[in-house]
Amino acid sequence: xxxxxxxxxxxxxxxxxxxxxxxxxxxxxxxxxxxxxxxxxxxxxxxxxxxxxxxxxxxxxxxxxxxxxxxxxxxxxxxxxxxxxxxxxxxxxxxxxxxxxxxxxxxxxxxxxxxxxxxxxxxxxxxxxxxxxxxxxxxx
Amino acid sequence: xxxxxxxxxxxxxxxxxxxxxxxxxxxxxxxxxxxxxxxxxxxxxxxxxxxxxxxxxxxxxxxxxxxxxxxxxxxxxxxxxxxxxxxxxxxxxxxxxxxxxxxxxxxxxxxxxxxxxxxxxxxxxxxxxxxxxxxxxxxx
Numbered sequence: 001x002x003x004x005x006x007x008x009x010x011x012x013x014x015x016x017x018x019x020x021x022x023x024x025x026x027x028x029x030x031x032x033x034x035x036x037x038x039x040x041x042x043x044x045x046x047x048x049x050x051x052x053x054x055x056x057x058x059x060x061x062x063x064x065x066x067x068x069x070x071x072x073x074x075x076x077x078x079x080x081x082x083x084x085x086x087x088x089x090x091x092x093x094x095x096x097x098x099x100x101x102x103x104x105x106x107x108x109x110x111x112x113x114x115x116x117x118x119x120x121x122x123x124x125x126x127x128x129x130x131x132x133x134x135x136x137x138x139x140x
Numbered sequence: 141x142x143x144x145x146x147x148x149x150x151x152x153x154x155x156x157x158x159x160x161x162x163x164x165x166x167x168x169x170x171x172x173x174x175x176x177x178x179x180x181x182x183x184x185x186x187x188x189x190x191x192x193x194x195x196x197x198x199x200x201x202x203x204x205x206x207x208x209x210x211x212x213x214x215x216x217x218x219x220x221x222x223x224x225x226x227x228x229x230x231x232x233x234x235x236x237x238x239x240x241x242x243x244x245x246x247x248x249x250x251x252x253x254x255x256x257x258x259x260x261x262x263x264x265x266x267x268x269x270x271x272x273x274x275x276x277x278x279x280x
Binding site for chain 1: 141142143144145146147148149150151166167168169178181186187188189190191192194199202203205206207208209210211212213214215216217218219220221222223233236245246252259266267269271276
């Protein structure tokens with residue numbers, strides 16, 4: 001497999017609410033919900049770095065597409081991280097997310113690696129770490 | 141928030157097994173497990189497109205870091221997608237993943253949008269869609 005990710009799809013319970021959070025709350029651009037004409041097709045895409053797209057798709061659609069049973073939420077399955085340029089920017093983005101409906105999971109604090117980070121959960125319980133890491137460029 | 145993702149972290153139950161799957165089974169490059177000297181620090185990074193890194197980190201570490209309770213697995217929380225250049229490449233990569241220890245969730249088949257895709261679950265139950273999408277460049 002080449003080291004290239006095309007999509008990270010977040011399972012959501014309420015697609016409109018999730019789009020509002022990411023588009024209006026966090027300020028990510030999207031053409032909005034597309035694919036409503038197909039059963040389980042309604043989805044919203046956000047273009048990210050390097051050709052990656054973030055997709056918001058109902059958990060029920062993900063279950064239907066894969067044939068898996070719809071399962072309860074689980075916050076410890078995965079996490080996304082967004083790095084910013086300063087400790088102050090960590091605080092600001094966490095505050096922005098909470099104002100938009102996120103739950104503050106861990107207030108921003110110094111990290112063991114000399115950075116500064118905090119965590120929020122989006123309206124579907126998905127974890128985001130907002131971090132400033134002065135050593136990011138040197139990571140293997 | 142700028143449209144930039146720094147890390148996608150997968151919660152794993154067995155870090156050595158997960159690294160073996162992604163490194164040896166799928167062929168993604170990694171310096172291997174680092175950070176063992178820190179409590180909850182052991183992690184493996186894989187460089188992907190656009191500055192994104194895939195991280196494998198124990199679910200227990202994710203719980204400890206965030207203060208959340210460790211929760212049961214849930215396959216419908218999210219999915220990753222990797223796009224390839226042909227229907228045959230979809231079949232080949234699914235077979236490679238299964239040979240490496242993945243579970244085939246949905247065999248490759250034509251998709252409603254005129255592509256070809258199949259799904260596997262990694263050793264921790266995380267979903268991957270392997271897809272050929274002739275319309276990918278035109279997605280909003």
